[in-house]
Amino acid sequence: MAQDIRVKICGLTRPGDVDAAVAAGAGYVGFVFFQKSPRNVDVATARALALRVPPGVAKVALVVDAEDQRLREIVEAVPLDMLQLHGAESSERVREVKARFGLPVMKALGISEAEDLDRAARYAGAADQLLLDAKPPKGATRPGGNAVSFDWDLLRGRDLPLPWMLAGGLTPDNVARAVSRSGARQIDLSSGVESSPGKKDAAKIAALFKALRA
Numbered sequence: 462m463a464q465d466i467r468v469k470i471c472g473l474t475r476p477g478d479v480d481a482a483v484a485a486g487a488g489y490v491g492f493v494f495f496q497k498s499p500r501n502v503d504v505a506t507a508r509a510l511a512l513r514v515p516p517g518v519a520k521v522a523l524v525v526d527a528e529d530q531r532l533r534e535i536v537e538a539v540p541l542d543m544l545q546l547h548g549a550e551s552s553e554r555v556r557e558v559k560a561r562f563g564l565p566v567m568k569a570l571g572i573s574e575a576e577d578l579d580r581a582a583r584y585a586g587a588a589d590q591l592l593l594d595a596k597p598p599k600g601a602t603r604p605g606g607n608a609v610s611f612d613w614d615l616l617r618g619r620d621l622p623l624p625w626m627l628a629g630g631l632t633p634d635n636v637a638r639a640v641s642r643s644g645a646r647q648i649d650l651s652s653g654v655e656s657s658p659g660k661k662d663a664a665k666i667a668a669l670f671k672a673l674r675a
């Protein structure tokens with residue numbers, strides 16, 4: 462299964478964690494630019510991490526309702542392949558960001574019920590792909606990275622207008638079930654492969670790929 466599923470490991474903060482993700486077979490690595498996150502990195506750190514990533518592995522910057530000035534600071538400092546917009550960005554804002562910064566955009570959508578997937582249509586022709594994550598729990602201080610899953614069966618048989626990536630509470634223990642129930646071809650993990658918030662665990666990353674191969 463692993464060679465078919467493209468894996469993103471998000472929220473990398475340390476060189477060894479980047480190396481572990483790449484060595485295990487990640488197709489994307491993500492850097493979080495959101496101050497309330499324990500995975501937040503500054504641009505100098507992100508640049509150093511990004512420079513370790515070999516060609517063929519996509520480097521993604523995750524931002525939340527970021528203004529142009531902040532995006533410019535990130536894009537000018539860090540070699541990137543994609544922007545992940547994880548806030549309440551409208552389809553117009555997605556188009557604007559793509560046109561201004563010249564990078565493909567993955568738009569995150571919070572999902573808890575089937576109707577939430579209808580919002581995917583708004584982003585057709587605007588975003589390059591979608592990231593489907595659980596809605597944050599009440600009182601959460603960040604819109605993602607909360608180790609919460611949504612009902613993967615909501616995706617069964619759904620024909621979405623854009624390529625999509627499954628996220629939210631995925632772990633080495635549940636990933637095989639999540640992939641088989643949702644039909645995901647791409648997945649994104651952050652807290653499920655950590656030893657503590659912001660610190661990835663190489664053994665958990667290896668276990669994730671083992672689970673996908675099983």
Ligand SMILES: O=C(O)c1ccccc1N[C@@H]1O[C@H](COP(=O)(O)O)[C@@H](O)[C@H]1O
Nearest residue numbers: 471498605606607608628629630651652
């Ligand atoms: O990881 C964060 O801290 C974060 C902060 C703000 C927005 C999104 C964030 N993470 C993304 O959330 C999903 C799910 O994460 P998890 O596997 O449930 O921990 C994933 O896309 C992360 O990239």
